[in-house]
Amino acid sequence: MANKQRGFVDIDLDKPRRLRYTLNALAEIEDKLGLTVTELGEANLGLKAIRTFLWAGLIHEAPELTEKAVGDWVDFENMAYVQTKIAEAFETATRKND
Structure with a gap:
């Protein structure tokens, strides 16, 4: 089971x-997309961005x-599921401490 306190969110792919x-994942996203984390919330992101987000969120363990390779695991059948999981994990990672 994922530990949301540490920012982990389970996802079924391959x-x-x-x-x-992590900080490294967020830095990779910034490098690949040319936007800061702050700017990402306001940007209109396409399919390449979804793939980048998914990849960056997985490289901590692989x-x-x-x-x-990561893009091959996503198609129109599971795209909404993947986007929901990315949003959940990203929100967990970037929310302010309560």
């Missing part, structure tokens, strides 16, 4: 995996993953 947006 196998059960855990999304986590640094050898590529964006293209």
